[in-house]
Amino acid sequence: MKVKQISVFLENRKGRLYEVLNVLAAEQINIRALSIADTADFGILRLIVPDPDAAKRILEKGGFTVKENNVIAIEVPDRPGGLVSVLKALQDADINVEYLYAFVAKSHKDAIVVIRTENNDGALKALKKGEVKVLSSEELYSM
Amino acid sequence: MPIGELRALQRDRLRAVVKRAYDMVPYYRKSFADAKLRPEDIKSLDDIRRIPFITKTELRQGYPFGMFAVPMERIVETHTSSGTTGKPVVAGYTRNDIDLWSEVMARALSMAGATEKDIIQNCYGYGLFTGGLGVHYGGHRIGATVVPISAGNTKKQLEIMLDFQTTLITCTPSYSLYLAEVAEEEGVDLRKLSLKAGCFGAEMWTEKIREEIERRLNLLALNIYGLTEIIGPGVAHECPEKCGLHIFEDHFYPEIISPETLEVLPDGERGELVLTTLTREGMPMLRFRTRDITALRREPCSCGRTLVRMERITGRSDDMLKIRGVIVFPYQIEKAILEMKGIEPHYQIIVTREHHLDEVEVQVEMSKKLFSDEIRKIEELRRKIEKSIEEAIGLRAKVSLVEPKSLPRSEGKAKRVIDKRQLS
Structure with a gap:
């Protein structure tokens, strides 16, 4: 019983996390759980959402690099x-x-x-x- | 043309242009006098080495019309260089010069297979930039249908490409990839259109970029070379053999010099390209230092042309970066990046100096294919790129991964290097 998770590439730039969350909020996507892994240069935002396919589509449309696994x-x-x-x-x-x-x-x-x-x-x-x-x-x- | 005849033609034309330049342009009269040289001293092609070089600096001093060798009433058109580093260079063309330009551009487009049946979508900018009108005149000479759409407005470009069934495009290599990107977003499959060839130039590119363009646009991607100071595009063009650009040497005489010693280098050796216009009337150029780094090859080409070939431009003698004393050309870094599979050919090199030590940062765009949810994998990728660059330039560079499409895409020349060191 595996669960789909969405990962988003975050460049280390001011306001980038806000932009991701904003895109999801605008499309009424509710976040069940999230974690951020970060290095000095970039971060990876990992999300569990009820409709991962829709979230992926929305984020890609917003120009983000997204992966589902x-x-x-x-x-x-x-x-x-x-x-x-x-x-x-x-x-x-x-x-x-x-x-x-x-x-x-x-x-x-x-x-x-x-x-x-x-x-x-x-x-x-x-x-x-x-x-x-x-x-x-x-x-x-x-x- | 047999080599012997070509050399005799070049020699006669050289003697004539030297005389014209000396008689009509005060600058040349002075530079010959300074070198204790008279026009009649130039008898053979080898004597060209006695003529002093000319650079953009001297041309700028003649701004606007000081380098013209004919009265203004014979000049029918002017163009200028971009002028990003100061006053632009103004080029003046007589009616015969426009004719010459049409001729060499017709040869160039023909190498890409253009005939009177082709529809050429000319995405080079029209205006003071020579790209647009150069292709335009060449297309007319062939009798092809030229679509003078000029640069920019990418969605319109795609629409025209679809509706007109364009067969040939002319633009910068980076713009062709930008077109492909926009086409993908719009759901247009460029590979299924009628495109058969493209003449790409006005900026440096690599074999990897050529492969990428050919794959994404499904066409034959050929390299075109030219510069405003000499005539504009149409100085040299690749034949479908893709083994260097044939220089139209019956009109433009090439030499390769060492940018450091200024000595002429033998064929095959890499150095700065120097060009002499053999037939220009409006603005003859004697030994113009192009700053472009290349090498000449005279082995016969399988296409049958006897014209000398120049290698793809691999750098500019003035963008040569000196980092911690090591000479680095941006193309070396580009090559290293593009050897990694799955990386988009968009990058930026940033050179800084901290605590008296040069640091190089290379920003590379993350691609969908390479992204992972695991930091470890991304770090591995980053280190692999760093290693590949270090092997190419012999210096450590820091690689940063940035978001796709976050690096500037220019619709003209892509800005690849930002040098933040204040060295001058």
Whole structure:
């Protein structure tokens, strides 16, 4: 159960993030989760939105460089060590995590973590084995 | 024309033009006197080496009409250089000069396959710039249909290209790629139009850019060369063999010199191109230093023409950058960038000096194909470009990735280098 994520290339220039968000807002796109990875020169904005295809289209029309790829969204118990068991499952399967980010949904008692690995299929198998709750797109978007 | 006959023709024309220039233009009379030279001393083609060079600076001093070799009533047209670095150079043409220009431009367009059946969409600017009218006259001489649309207004260009079924286009290489970009946005497939060839010039470009143009526009992309001081476009043009530009040397006599020692270099060696107009009436040029870096090749061309060929221009002796003492031509950086697959040919080189040390930054546009959601992959790409540039120029340059379409696209000459060092 992979979930689509949208990534946007951000040049290190004043107001660029604002412009991306503005384009999405103008088209009534609601953002479920986001993270920004940044280096000294550029950043990558990663977004989870209910309609990734539409968001991609809108952003490309606005002149942004956009990429769609799959990530895994999981539920993590909101208590100390909650994430550790998840990472252990991946480590036991020898799967590298490229990045992850977490958010809390208002109608949900657990934390949601978005994970990107080199090998999503292998990661899904490992998470299933470790009895981690993986969320479907529908579950994620309806939160 | 057999080489022997050509040389004799060049020699006779040289002697005649030297005499005309000396008799009619005070500047030449003085420069010959300073060099203790009389026009009759120039007997053979080799004697040309005794004539002093002339540069843009001297031409500017003659602004506006000081270099004309005929009375004003015989001048029927003027053009000027862009004048970006000072007063422009004014070129004057007699009726015969316009005739000569039409002739060499007709030869140039014919090399691209133009006949009276072709529709030439001339996207070079009309006006004081020589590009527009040069192509115009050449097209007329052939009997082709010239569409004098001039530069800019890209959507209109596409509309005309579709509706008229244009077969030949003439513009700068960067503008042709801009056209392709706009066509893609508008959903027009340029590859399916009737375009068969294009004459691209007025700025430096590379083989990689040629491949890109040929792929995106599906046409034969040929290189045209010329300059206002000599006549405008039509000094040299590539034949479909694409192995250098044939110089119309029965009218324009080429030499290659070292920009440092000013010595004439042997064929095949790279240096600055110097041109002498053998037949111009309005404004004869004796040994004009073009600042363009190239090399001459005289091996026979498979197309059958005996005319000498010049290599694609690879730099300007005055845009030669000296970075931390190392000589760097922007084309070397361009080549390194374009060797990376998937990178758009849009870049900008910024040279700065911080704490007495030159720094080079090369801004390259991120492309959709190369973008990744992972920092690691983008950093790898950036380092790969840096390595490729370092291998090409022998210096470290910092590469920055910028957003697509964020670097300036010019509809004329693309500005590739910004030198922020205040050296003068």
